[in-house]
Amino acid sequence: MSTRRFEEKVVVVTGAAQGIGREVALRAAKEGALLVLVDFSPLVKAVADEIVELGFSEPLVVLANLEQYAECCKVMDAAIAKYSRIDSLINNVGGTIWAKPYEYYEEEQVETEIRRSLFPTLWCCHAVLPFMQKQASGSIVNVSSIATKGLNRVPYAAAKGGVNALTACLAWENGNRGIRVNAVAPGGTDVGERKIPRNSQPMSDDEKVWYQQIVDQTIDSTVMGRYSTPGEQASAILFLASDEASYITGTILPVGGGDQG
DSSP states (O other), X not given: OOSOTTTTOEEEEESTTSHHHHHHHHHHHHTTOEEEEEESSTTHHHHHHHHHHTTOOOOEEEEOOTTSHHHHHHHHHHHHHHHSOOOEEEXXXXXXXXXXXXXXXXXXXXXXXXXXXXXXXXXXXXHHHHHHHHHTOEEEEEEOOGGGSOSSOHHHHHHHHHHHHHHHHHHXXXXXXXXXXXXXXXXXXXXXXXXXXXXXXXXXXXXXXXXXXXXXXXXXXXXXXXXXXHHHHHHHHHHHHSGGGTTOXXXXXXXXXXXXX
């Protein structure tokens, strides 16, 4: 396997400040990518600094709220202004905010979950397509989830089901334009303590029980009986983004230790 799969290729990574996104950024940098790191949090600048300290090309950092379409357009315009092209887009923004049976969700919470875990991917794909279509090449990797089948997070699951549908449909529409669109569906991933919490409110006693049910189900449904590492997810993401996957499109790849979702 080539260790320089992204030599001089422009790779946009969203949600790059921590977790899987950070790992994808570090690995792509080591493989020669010209990176555009995107996050809502200024902590993403520390990831860019880390990449420079390792001796790799300095990434372009763009702070943006990707739940807003105009912000997604801003990101792609900035990437084009600096590099004149976008070779790969990795849509990594999303994540469960609340964990509870569906009947306990409030209306606003349902909408917030959908905005967080569907719209950044939906809008970023829409914003990048004109540039990829013009250059007649590109790869998009969307980060979905095996939680499309699971406990206590129906709105998040619905959002990621939307990501899967988006992936399949865009692949059909753009396959003859030189653009590949795939998704990785991670299982439970141990990213350590989050620097940016998805929900800053402490969990109630009931919510702690419901969240533990998610953890137990995640481990019980894997063949390997454990959570993954961010590196195990990044490996799959970067494979699909690279030319090594040149004849793969419209695929949802479960990376869940045997749990197919």
